[in-house]
Amino acid sequence: MDDPVVHQYMVKIIGEDGVAILGRLPAGEIVDEVVSADTGMDINVIRKTLFKLYENRLASYRRERNPETGWLTYHWSLHLDNLYERLDIEFARLLKNISERLEFETSNVFYTCKNNCARFLFEVAAETDFICPVCCEELFYQDNGGLVQRLSDRITEMEATIRK
Amino acid sequence: MGEIEERVLELVRRARGGILQSQLWKELGINSRQGVRIVRTLLDEGLVERESIVAAGVRACRIRFTGVIEEHVPLTVPDSSKYELLIAGGVFVPCVGCIDECKPPICIRLNKWIRGLGAES
Numbered sequence: 001m002d003d004p005v006v007h008q009y010m011v012k013i014i015g016e017d018g019v020a021i022l023g024r025l026p027a028g029e030i031v032d033e034v035v036s037a038d039t040g041m042d043i044n045v046i047r048k049t050l051f052k053l054y055e056n057r058l059a060s061y062r063r064e065r066n067p068e069t070g071w072l073t074y075h076w077s078l079h080l081d082n083l084y085e086r087l088d089i090e091f092a093r094l095l096k097n098i099s100e101r102l103e104f105e106t107s108n109v110f111y112t113c114k115n116n117c118a119r120f121l122f123e124v125a126a127e128t129d130f131i132c133p134v135c136c137e138e139l140f141y142q143d144n145g146g147l148v149q150r151l152s153d154r155i156t157e158m159e160a161t162i163r164k
Numbered sequence: 165m166g167e168i169e170e171r172v173l174e175l176v177r178r179a180r181g182g183i184l185q186s187q188l189w190k191e192l193g194i195n196s197r198q199g200v201r202i203v204r205t206l207l208d209e210g211l212v213e214r215e216s217i218v219a220a221g222v223r224a225c226r227i228r229f230t231g232v233i234e235e236h237v238p239l240t241v242p243d244s245s246k247y248e249l250l251i252a253g254g255v256f257v258p259c260v261g262c263i264d265e266c267k268p269p270i271c272i273r274l275n276k277w278i279r280g281l282g283a284e285s
Contacts (some may be wrong), residue, residue: 005247008256060174063191087247094250094257097268101278105268106178150281161269 009087013056018049030086050076082104095158102151111139168192172202173229176212182228184219203227253280 006121010019024039032050036043061074111125112118113132120128120139130139175191176183189199206212206227213228250257258273260267269272 003252005256008251009260012256012260059221062178084247090250090257090260091247093259096284097259097266097271097274098278100268101274130178146282147278151278154252154281160247161249 005087006083007044009090013058014049014052017045018052021046021049022053023121025078028077031073032155033073038109053078056086079083091158095155095162098151099155102148102155105144105148105151110142110144113137113139168194169202169205172199173211176206176227177229179229182215182226185214185225185227188227192196196216240256251280252277255280 007019010022014022021041024041025035026038032043034048035041036046050059050061054061058080059076061076061080064073064075065071066073109122111120111122111130113135114137115132115135116130117134119142120132125139128139131137132139171192172188175188185199185203188203189196193198194202203212203214207214211230213230215226215228217224217226255277256273258277262273264271264273265284
């Protein structure tokens with residue numbers, strides 16, 4: 001959790017509260033009610049955190065039904081060893097998404113006004129006679145070379161780490 | 165392997181001495197017909213084994229995990245510099261946990277992240 005990337009990933013999934021809870025969970029199999037009673041943490045936040053981890057395959061549970069009351073008890077186990085596998089999935093998704101964005105940037109021509117109201121595709125700008133429909137200023141060609149370069153650089157870096 | 169098969173396997177793996185089929189059905193809230201089909205899949209893949217036993221005078225089946233149970237899996241940290249590429253200008257990739265329809269060319273959150281690429285250079 002000291003790794004800033006891991007920390008930010010966990011914050012995205014379970015929030016700052018969840019990360020704080022995660023740091024206080026005992027090792028081994030846990031029962032949310034017992035942890036709440038022992039640590040004084042809000043049981044609902046603990047449960048929410050554990051279910052979020054479960055959704056991301058970072059925790060699993062087994063249920064036990066009390067034969068007398070019929071109540072279910074959840075026994076939780078953490079699987080933080082899956083963390084880097086999950087980051088690999090996010091890595092692949094990001095690479096796909098920014099590659100798609102690069103394709104969009106290189107296969108289109110963009111126009112914008114001096115007030116930067118929005119970006120318009122050439123086809124849209126031509127329809128409005130190159131006048132911004134928001135502020136009525138003239139639309140002019142927007143050079144997206146810098147953006148294309150930055151996206152290309154990041155894609156190259158990411159692909160290079162995959163080939164390693 | 166589907167999610168339900170994974171859950172069955174996890175339960176069997178945790179029960180060190182094996183688990184009765186009837187107990188499995190109860191834990192998962194499924195009927196025996198569904199359960200037997202799932203166990204059959206795991207048997208065919210060689211992940212579990214089944215033995216007939218008599219428990220409290222009643223015939224039953226116990227399912228055991230056939231693989232090696234690891235006591236503790238240490239967290240192996242791969243080259244973490246790779247994952248730093250998920251961050252741009254201090255912003256972590258917004259796609260994590262995103263439930264919006266994925267449209268990368270016009271995604272506002274992704275735009276913000278991409279602007280961070282400029283901040284880095």
